[in-house]
Amino acid sequence: MSLKHAALGLLATTGPASGYDLLQIFDGSLANVWPATQSQLYTELGKLADAGLVEVVSEGARGRKEYALTDAGLAEVRHWVAEVPPAAVRRNDMLLRVFFFGLLEPGQAERFLREREAASAGYHDELSAIAERIAPETAPRAVYGRLALEWGLRYTRMQQEWADWAAEQLKELPPAAPSDAGPEPESGA
């Protein structure tokens, strides 16, 4: 549902571009919020052209097709950004695993959380590095990307702190006598 709008939005902000061009941008800045594969992008551009939201404005070397937004496409993406409420629930397979900690051996859950803590810290550092790289330029085009980046910094820090907190919580738990809700459903249960 949103690759459509991601493609329209990119065309709107960067001007006419080929599928290949858009793909570079996806793999660059946008990959963290909306990854897309080559296959998917080309298919989507075809559909958008059929729908009249984009049009081929020039054909270059090697069969290169340059797409540009139509007025309808611009209206569509503006509407989507400003007026369509963002999706509320997001799937989270990390948290899904947390729900099933009861199935693990003692220590495994804590190890899991410590790994998450470290991974979040590492990801936070990566984002910090990016932030420093773009900050000096104060690139005017990057303002909005910087808002997203700040979200990432806060998110990764939050997750790091949460993982630490959660790991500490587990320490304080009684060793979970396997009587009540133990991880023993086995076949005979």
Add this chain to the structure above:
Amino acid sequence: MSLKHAALGLLATTGPASGYDLLQIFDGSLANVWPATQSQLYTELGKLADAGLVEVVSEGARGRKEYALTDAGLAEVRHWVAEVPPAAVRRNDMLLRVFFFGLLEPGQAERFLREREAASAGYHDELSAIAERIAPETAPRAVYGRLALEWGLRYTRMQQEWADWAAEQLKELPPAAPSDAGPEPESGA
């Protein structure tokens, strides 16, 4: 990829259950981290049975089929929880919109962020209410669910604070003279 493990995990923690039973649990506690539809669950249980990860242990009234984990299923879900690294990137259509703020009229982006701030605050309150409802019981089975709940509390607060911060940032921006990276790609560009 994970509905499979969500279903296996539920069967593992709650013991044998029908598709209908699992659906109630999905719509209850698990809906926030991994929503599933009725259709999807029944199909998935069928596939899991074919794969030998679950088996029908009894058939009740109204065609009710009760599924239980097999040893293979238990091994699979334990492996998934403890050893398969959680997915790194998560799509976020809210942040995708942020990248395209340049397309909006002045004020629209700030309004968007204020709405997000309010929505996050509201969601935070909902989670708080849930937390208070389960806290007094100190239900021993809910420990892990509480870790996830705390994640939600921290996440919603983080997002609320970020949205406020981001809205303030936009205020401080120069009114974006439509010279450089302006939102005017139009047809003639």
Add this chain to the structure above:
DNA sequence: CGAGCCATGTAAAGAGTTACATGATTGC
């Protein structure tokens, strides 16, 4: 006996991923 819940399934369409397939151009 009818409403509401219990309970299961299929079909179709929209997204996304992975793999395959092809060929032109540029620069060394």
Add this chain to the structure above:
DNA sequence: GCAATCATGTAACTCTTTACATGGCTCG
């Protein structure tokens, strides 16, 4: 000429959503 990069497309498969379809049981 060969490698890297530019550039596009198709096919098969999986996952998710929405809608359709069916019927049994329970309680008032």
